[in-house]
Structure formats: C-alpha cells, structure tokens
Amino acid sequence: MKRLVLAGPGHAHLFVLEALARARWPGVETVLVSRGRTQLYSGRVPGYLAGQYALEALSFDLEGLARAAGARLEPGGVTGLDADRRELRLGDGRTLAYDAASFDIGSLPAGDSVPGVREHAVSLKPLEGALSRLAANQATGPLLVVGGGAAGVELALCLQARTGRPTVLLEDGPQVPRGASRAAARRVRGLLERRGIHLRLECRVTALEAGVAHLDSGERLAFGTCVWATGARAPELFASSGAAVDAQGYLAVKDTLESPSHPGLFAAGDCAGFLSGQHVPKAGVYAVRQGPVLRHNLHAFLTGSGTPRPYRAQSGFLSLLNAGDGTAVGEWKGLAFHGRAPWRLKDFIDGRFMARFQRLATPLT
Ligand SMILES: Cc1cc2nc3c(=O)[nH]c(=O)nc-3n(C[C@H](O)[C@H](O)[C@H](O)COP(=O)(O)OP(=O)(O)OC[C@H]3O[C@@H](n4cnc5c(N)ncnc54)[C@H](O)[C@@H]3O)c2cc1C
Incomplete structure (x- = not known):
C-alpha cells in the first residue's frame, strides 16, 4: 500500500x-x-463579518469529506x-x-513581524482565529484595516457595513485594491468615499501599541480594532x-x-x-x-x-469584491462595474463552489 x-x-x-x-x-x-475539523472558505469571510452568512455557509466539514474520500483525518x-x-x-x-x-x-500574514502586530492586531491567518476574534470584538473605537489588497478592501467595507464604526483603510502603495486596473481602483475609491471610509495611501505602519498605530510619517493613529491584511508570506x-x-x-x-x-x-x-x-x-x-x-x-x-x-x-480572472451592503465591485479585463448584480453573481459563484464540496461530505451514520 x-x-x-x-x-x-x-x-x-x-x-x-x-x-x-x-x-x-x-x-x-x-x-x-x-x-481542526472545519475548513473555512475565505471568499465568504467578509460576507460572514458583514452578517450576510451564517458560519455553515462558509464551512467545510473535514471529517465528512475525509470519510467520503476514505481518508484518515489528522486534525x-x-x-x-x-x-x-x-x-x-x-x-x-x-x-x-x-x-x-x-x-x-x-x-501566513506578511509583515506580522512589525513590532506590536502579533499583540495588538487581528491577523487574517489563520482564518479561524481571526473570525472568532473579530466576531467577539466589542470595541467601539475606530476600525483600522492595514493593507489595501482585495481582502483588505472587502474587510473594510464589510466590517464598516456591519458595525457602522469610523473606518480607516491604510495602504503603503499608490492605490487600492493593490494590483487592480485603474477603472476598478476608481470605482473602489468612489465607493469608499461615499461610505465615509477614510483611505490613507502611501503610508506604512511602523509599530502598533494598544489602541495606537505609529506611521512612517511620525503620525499616531488611534484605533479600537486593527485588522492586519497586508498580504502573504x-x-x-x-x-x-x-x-x-x-x-x-x-x-x-x-x-x-x-x-x-x-x-x-x-x-x-x-x-x-x-x-x-x-x-x-x-x-x-x-x-x-x-x-x-x-x-x-x-x-x-x-x-x-x-x-x-x-x-x-x-491570464486574468473575474474579480468581485463584496461591499457588505448587498452590492459588489466587479472587474473583468480592465472593465469595472458596481451594483447589486455583481453581488448576486459573487454569491452564486461562491455558493456553487461551496455546494460542490459540502455535499460530498458524508455524515456519520
Ligand atoms: C478575508 C479574505 C478574503 C479573500 N477573498 C478571496 C477571494 O474572494 N478570491 C480569491 O481568489 N482569494 C481570496 N482570498 C485569498 C485566498 O484566501 C487565498 O489565496 C487562498 O485561500 C489560498 O488557498 P490555498 O488553497 O492555498 O490555502 P487556504 O485556503 O489558506 O487553505 C489552507 C488550509 O491549510 C491549513 N493549514 C495551514 N497550516 C497548516 C499546517 N501546518 N498543517 C495543516 N493545515 C494547515 C489552514 O488552516 C487552511 O485551512 C481572500 C483572503 C482573505 C484573507
């Protein structure tokens, strides 16, 4: 064997x-x-935090999947x-x-060696830990999301939609989402403005302490919750x-x-x-x-x-960013669009992916 x-x-x-x-x-x-015994689907994590999904809608039962595949699970x-x-x-x-x-x-989360990040920020990986910390978070002060990639933008929009807290999205590059087309960046910028999310470009966090982020400009930024979404290592x-x-x-x-x-x-x-x-x-x-x-x-x-x-x-893919309010921003081959239809499409695509593997999981009889 x-x-x-x-x-x-x-x-x-x-x-x-x-x-x-x-x-x-x-x-x-x-x-x-x-x-662990469950795998979370990251594509639906922002939607979960916005209150759009129950946890089951983004969870794969690994014991059931392993059982269906005749595999042994070591959790x-x-x-x-x-x-x-x-x-x-x-x-x-x-x-x-x-x-x-x-x-x-x-x-793993990039930049988590910045002083204070491990102690004072919620890092996105592992997802399970991040979700339980964010879901249990009772802080009321401003929400600071560090990292303007697709995940950071979605999290800023979705957490703000759910909590209504003053929100700052901080990115060290010249635009958000990082790597998006100019058209998509324009759409997202307009949306952030309308939602009152304060976008800070070309600034870096050099250290975190309880409730305060130190920026490379020397400025100090107060926060109630800091979400660290700076990419992968x-x-x-x-x-x-x-x-x-x-x-x-x-x-x-x-x-x-x-x-x-x-x-x-x-x-x-x-x-x-x-x-x-x-x-x-x-x-x-x-x-x-x-x-x-x-x-x-x-x-x-x-x-x-x-x-x-x-x-x-x-060479490219349809990108759909959940705005947390029943709309999404889409980008396809340099074209950008925003509205309810992209959100329905995202929900459908993610739901089809979830269902494909969720229904495989064999329950214990
Ligand atoms: C909030 C958020 C939203 C995102 N949305 C999207 C999106 O809409 N579209 C998109 O394309 N990308 C999205 N991403 C990026 C996406 O999550 C990752 O690129 C993707 O999950 C990578 O898939 P993977 O198969 O490599 O690993 P993962 O999906 O990360 O799965 C790896 C699994 O391995 C487990 N694991 C880790 N270490 C160990 C270990 N030592 N032993 C055993 N198990 C371990 C982890 O806990 C995890 O369950 C998002 C990311 C985040 C954080």
Missing part, C-alpha cells in the same frame, strides 16, 4: 478528495492533515517536513511517513525541510506542481512557488484551478498511469 498525505485542506486538495470520493485509487491509502496540523526521509512531523510530535505528500497549507516549515524553496521561501514546484528536488512531493495554492517564473498570484481562484492538475498528477505518480500535466495560470 502506498501512502498519500494531503497536508492542509486548502482549495486544491478539495479536488483530490472529490476524486477519491468518486473512486478510490488502487493501492493508495490517504491521510488528510488539517488544523493536529503539520509542524515539520523531512523531505529526504519522506516524513512529516505532526502537531503532537508523531511522524508520518509518505510515498507522496502534497502541501496546500496556504500562507511563506509558511516557516519549508525552510528546514531539505526541499527546494523559491526566493520567498515557498515550496518550490515545477509547473507539474511537483518539487524539483524531491519527486513525490507536491504543492499547490498559496504555499507553492513556481520556478518557471509564470505569474501565479496568491489567490484562491488560482489555487482552485490548480486542483484538477494536482489531482491528475498525484494519481499518475501513485498509480503509474498517465503522464503529468503542467499547470498554466489563467
């Missing part, structure tokens, strides 16, 4: 579990290692990888040998794994999603670093498209049937 270990229940691994639920792979036993997390020995270390200290291992563990466990990593410390992969240094070791989603130089943003939509390629290549590696396929990142 060969052992496949799926480390992390990220987007791409849902496709592998789905394939196994339909038909087991001959001679393969599967272990899914997670950090204590992966803490280490020894790629030469083909072993993972689990949260409780046990080791787990593998024939093939695939990592889809997402990323690599999970730490790859650095000491012996496997090749990219310049940022993500697990290096060829376009087939397999490690160039260790055959049988794969990665997908935010935690994968593509050596070919193809541009793969750290976003869920890219992790989703890697799922079918990962599924195919793991199957080929473990069963010896078929040849590995390369993953090619899509």
Whole structure:
C-alpha cells in the first residue's frame, strides 16, 4: 500500500478528495492533515463579518469529506517536513511517513513581524482565529484595516457595513485594491468615499501599541480594532525541510506542481512557488484551478498511469469584491462595474463552489 498525505485542506486538495470520493485509487491509502475539523472558505469571510452568512455557509466539514474520500483525518496540523526521509512531523510530535505528500497549507500574514502586530492586531491567518476574534470584538473605537489588497478592501467595507464604526483603510502603495486596473481602483475609491471610509495611501505602519498605530510619517493613529491584511508570506516549515524553496521561501514546484528536488512531493495554492517564473498570484481562484492538475498528477505518480500535466495560470480572472451592503465591485479585463448584480453573481459563484464540496461530505451514520 502506498501512502498519500494531503497536508492542509486548502482549495486544491478539495479536488483530490472529490476524486477519491468518486473512486478510490488502487493501492493508495490517504491521510488528510488539517488544523481542526472545519475548513473555512475565505471568499465568504467578509460576507460572514458583514452578517450576510451564517458560519455553515462558509464551512467545510473535514471529517465528512475525509470519510467520503476514505481518508484518515489528522486534525493536529503539520509542524515539520523531512523531505529526504519522506516524513512529516505532526502537531503532537508523531511522524508520518509518505510515498507522496502534497502541501496546500496556504500562507501566513506578511509583515506580522512589525513590532506590536502579533499583540495588538487581528491577523487574517489563520482564518479561524481571526473570525472568532473579530466576531467577539466589542470595541467601539475606530476600525483600522492595514493593507489595501482585495481582502483588505472587502474587510473594510464589510466590517464598516456591519458595525457602522469610523473606518480607516491604510495602504503603503499608490492605490487600492493593490494590483487592480485603474477603472476598478476608481470605482473602489468612489465607493469608499461615499461610505465615509477614510483611505490613507502611501503610508506604512511602523509599530502598533494598544489602541495606537505609529506611521512612517511620525503620525499616531488611534484605533479600537486593527485588522492586519497586508498580504502573504511563506509558511516557516519549508525552510528546514531539505526541499527546494523559491526566493520567498515557498515550496518550490515545477509547473507539474511537483518539487524539483524531491519527486513525490507536491504543492499547490498559496504555499507553492513556481520556478518557471509564470505569474501565479496568491489567490484562491488560482489555487482552485490548480486542483484538477494536482489531482491528475498525484494519481499518475501513485498509480503509474498517465503522464503529468503542467499547470498554466489563467491570464486574468473575474474579480468581485463584496461591499457588505448587498452590492459588489466587479472587474473583468480592465472593465469595472458596481451594483447589486455583481453581488448576486459573487454569491452564486461562491455558493456553487461551496455546494460542490459540502455535499460530498458524508455524515456519520
Ligand atoms: C478575508 C479574505 C478574503 C479573500 N477573498 C478571496 C477571494 O474572494 N478570491 C480569491 O481568489 N482569494 C481570496 N482570498 C485569498 C485566498 O484566501 C487565498 O489565496 C487562498 O485561500 C489560498 O488557498 P490555498 O488553497 O492555498 O490555502 P487556504 O485556503 O489558506 O487553505 C489552507 C488550509 O491549510 C491549513 N493549514 C495551514 N497550516 C497548516 C499546517 N501546518 N498543517 C495543516 N493545515 C494547515 C489552514 O488552516 C487552511 O485551512 C481572500 C483572503 C482573505 C484573507
């Protein structure tokens, strides 16, 4: 029997579990290692915080999914990888040998080493911790969202819609959302203005203390709650794994999603670093498209049937930002639009994705 270990229940691994639920792979036993029994879908997190969804609408039942796929669930997390020995270390200290291992563990919050961030801000990763801290948050003072990427913009809009608190969105670049087209940036700027969200561009937080952010300009900004949404950095466990990593410390992969240094070791989603130089943003939509390629290549590696396929990142994608008030801002090929229809479309697309994998989960009988 060969052992496949799926480390992390990220987007791409849902496709592998789905394939196994339909038909087991001959001679393969599967272990899914997670950090808990539920996986949250980030695309609906801002909507949850805006009060648009119940928690169930963004939760995957990992026990049910593992059961449907005939996999064993290890919910204590992966803490280490020894790629030469083909072993993972689990949260409780046990080791787990593998024939093939695939990592889809997402990323960590960038810039969380800024003094005071770990103590005084709510970091978005892990999502579970962030959600419970934000949901339980009783603070009434201003809300400060640091980081003007798509997630930061959505969170500022959605948290403000729910709480009505004075809100500041702070970004160190020249526009929000970071990386969006000019048309989308104009739409978002107009929306932030109408909603009274104060946008601060080209300024950086240099330190946080209780209730106060220090900016690089020397200014001090008071806050009741600070949400840290500054983007992604690599999970730490790859650095000491012996496997090749990219310049940022993500697990290096060829376009087939397999490690160039260790055959049988794969990665997908935010935690994968593509050596070919193809541009793969750290976003869920890219992790989703890697799922079918990962599924195919793991199957080929473990069963010896078929040849590995390369993953090619899509050149763009329909971006839909939830404004938290029943509208969304959309962007498609440089065109931007705002209204109720983009929100309904986002809700539909996210709902279809959730339903596809939620209905796979087999209840305990
Ligand atoms: C608020 C918010 C909203 C977002 N909205 C969107 C959106 O609308 N569209 C979009 O494309 N992107 C969005 N993103 C970005 C998106 O969340 C990530 O790019 C995406 O989740 C990456 O998917 P993944 O499969 O790599 O990993 P993830 O979805 O992050 O899943 C990884 C899983 O592995 C678990 N894990 C982590 N470490 C370990 C470990 N050591 N052992 C075991 N398990 C572990 C994590 O807890 C998590 O459950 C959003 C991000 C945030 C924060």
